Amino acid sequence: xxxxxxxxxxxxxxxxxxxxxxxxxxxxxxxxxxxxxxxxxxxxxxxxxxxxxxxxxxxxxxxxxxxxxxxxxxxxxxxxxxxxxxxxxxxxxxxxxxxxxxxxxxxxxxxxxxxxxxxxxxxxxxxxxxxxxxxxxxxxxxxxxxxxxxxxxxxxxxxxxxxxxxxxxxxxxxxxxxxxxxxxxxxxxxxxxxxxxxxxxxxxxxxxxxxxxxxxxxxxxxxxxxxxxxxxxxxxxxxxxxxxxxxxx
Amino acid sequence: xxxxxxxxxxxxxxxxxxxxxxxxxxxxxxxxxxxxxxxxxxxxxxxxxxxxxxxxxxxxxxxxxxxxxxxxxxxxxxxxxxxxxxxxxxxxxxxxxxxxxxxxxxxxxxxxxxxxxxxxxxxxxxxxxxxxxxxxxxxxxxxxxxxxxxxxxxxxxxxxxxxxxxxxxxxxxxxxxxxxxxxxxxxxxxxxxxxxxxxxxxxxxxxxxxxxxxxxxxxxxxxxxxxxxxxxxxxxxxxxxxxxxxxxxxxxxxxxxxxxxxxxxxxxxxxx
Numbered sequence: 465x466x467x468x469x470x471x472x473x474x475x476x477x478x479x480x481x482x483x484x485x486x487x488x489x490x491x492x493x494x495x496x497x498x499x500x501x502x503x504x505x506x507x508x509x510x511x512x513x514x515x516x517x518x519x520x521x522x523x524x525x526x527x528x529x530x531x532x533x534x535x536x537x538x539x540x541x542x543x544x545x546x547x548x549x550x551x552x553x554x555x556x557x558x559x560x561x562x563x564x565x566x567x568x569x570x571x572x573x574x575x576x577x578x579x580x581x582x583x584x585x586x587x588x589x590x591x592x593x594x595x596x597x598x599x600x601x602x603x604x605x606x607x608x609x610x611x612x613x614x615x616x617x618x619x620x621x622x623x624x625x626x627x628x629x630x631x632x633x634x635x636x637x638x639x640x641x642x643x644x645x646x647x648x649x650x651x652x653x654x655x656x657x658x659x660x661x662x663x664x665x666x667x668x669x670x671x672x673x674x675x676x677x678x679x680x681x682x683x684x685x686x687x688x689x690x691x692x693x694x695x696x697x698x699x700x701x702x703x704x705x706x707x708x709x710x711x712x713x
Numbered sequence: 714x715x716x717x718x719x720x721x722x723x724x725x726x727x728x729x730x731x732x733x734x735x736x737x738x739x740x741x742x743x744x745x746x747x748x749x750x751x752x753x754x755x756x757x758x759x760x761x762x763x764x765x766x767x768x769x770x771x772x773x774x775x776x777x778x779x780x781x782x783x784x785x786x787x788x789x790x791x792x793x794x795x796x797x798x799x800x801x802x803x804x805x806x807x808x809x810x811x812x813x814x815x816x817x818x819x820x821x822x823x824x825x826x827x828x829x830x831x832x833x834x835x836x837x838x839x840x841x842x843x844x845x846x847x848x849x850x851x852x853x854x855x856x857x858x859x860x861x862x863x864x865x866x867x868x869x870x871x872x873x874x875x876x877x878x879x880x881x882x883x884x885x886x887x888x889x890x891x892x893x894x895x896x897x898x899x900x901x902x903x904x905x906x907x908x909x910x911x912x913x914x915x916x917x918x919x920x921x922x923x924x925x926x927x928x929x930x931x932x933x934x935x936x937x938x939x940x941x942x943x944x945x946x947x948x949x950x951x952x953x954x955x956x957x958x959x960x961x962x963x964x965x966x967x968x969x970x971x972x973x974x975x976x977x978x979x980x981x982x983x984x985x
Contacts, residue, residue, distance in 0.1 A: 539888035545879045545882075545883070547879065548880055549879060551883075562887065562897060566893050572893035572897040602977070603978075
């Protein structure tokens with residue numbers, strides 16, 4: 465079988481006696497938009513943290529292009545969290561610039577020509593996500609939807625191959641959520657990204673994904689609810705153009 | 714009738730209410746002073762306002778022998794000591810606090826040590842400082858730094874650890890190294906906290922300064938107060954106390970203003 469972009473082989477994760485994931489296996493191909501849904505505590509966030517490199521499997525293997533995933537976050541994987549995804553001390557433009565500047569070794573800043581180039585790139589990215597008019601404002605002055613647009617812009621300007629989304633639209637109003645769905649779908653197409661998104665909203669999953677994973681416990685012991693962990697119980701390929709058709713309630 | 718916790722005074726009454734305690738204390742003092750002076754015109758404990766103005770005039774005009782104005786001389790020496798010590802403490806506290814808060818390997822080695830250090834009562838080591846560093850400026854500054862820097866460091870350590878893990882993860886996914894995370898994320902996020910920590914430690918810094926000056930010095934605000942105490946010179950002590958209070962209050966307001974100007978993003982609502 466050919467090599468997948470991401471492959472989980474029989475992954476286990478425990479916290480003390482609490483088994484969160486057991487015998488989790490899945491494959492994700494490059495360019496897919498995968499949505500993971502499941503009840504609270506089903507281990508979907510744990511899995512995302514493993515993909516980020518924040519956590520490591522207790523057993524089994526997590527491979528990126530056939531090689532073990534780096535065990536700390538790095539520039540190959542971008543992320544947008546539900547909250548705290550942008551830096552409160554920087555303006556909107558500063559936040560996007562930071563996505564380029566943090567790689568500069570000594571001061572984490574660019575100067576002169578390279579700074580002008582970075583500013584142009586950052587302004588273009590802001591234009592793309594519809595924040596050009598807010599470039600000089602601080603995140604605390606933005607609405608929740610604008611903050612998440614900014615978080616996306618900041619992540620994408622660093623050109624990750626894999627974009628991880630941790631319930632990014634969970635705190636937004638339904639109308640704004642719909643706009644964000646359109647934006648994220650368009651960016652995914654334009655940049656040829658692979659996206660792994662977590663949501664507890666199954667409608668959102670169907671609206672966005674090319675593939676839907678459901679995490680759930682296969683075995684349940686009523687006397688010891690933590691004795692068994694979750695794994696993929698459904699793996700649904702969604703053969704669709706991945707345009708958001710419904711405004712999610 | 715609204716609940717007490719929902720009643721807010723309008724602006725002008727609020728200002729008057731703020732002034733009221735000061736006026737009240739002044740009035741009580743003048744009454745008590747008049748009564749004591751009526752009973753004994755030579756009483757030195759509660760001097761009259763005219764006595765104060767004479768003493769203040771004497772302290773603010775050039776001394777006939779040295780030609781120096783004693784109040785300015787004392788103020789300059791005290792502020793120089795305080796400023797140097799606070800500056801060193803802030804820098805030390807910032808470097809230590811960020812290292813302790815951001816680098817687990819460093820905090821594993823030094824966290825308990827700094828915590829213990831901050832528990833030593835600085836006044837208890839003052840004799841050691843005098844023995845080691847002599848009676849000059851150095852021991853006074855070391856005393857203040859010893860009393861203030863570990864507290865600032867521990868405060869900032871806590872602040873660094875309060876930074877949401879999401880922000881640090883995000884920075885790493887943007888390709889940051891530990892160093893660029895410190896200079897572009899952690900440092901700017903805790904700088905406003907440093908100003909707050911310094912403001913809170915100003916009171917302690919003044920305490921250590923005056924204590925050190927009282928014991929071994931030849932000038933300074935604390936030195937003067939303890940010098941004239943021998944003559945029960947309340948007419949000098951009380952204006953000095955008010956002057957010290959005014960200086961402390963002003964430095965606090967200045968720091969608060971600097972914080973507001975330099976970090977406009979800070980304390981703007983819930984934040985991102």
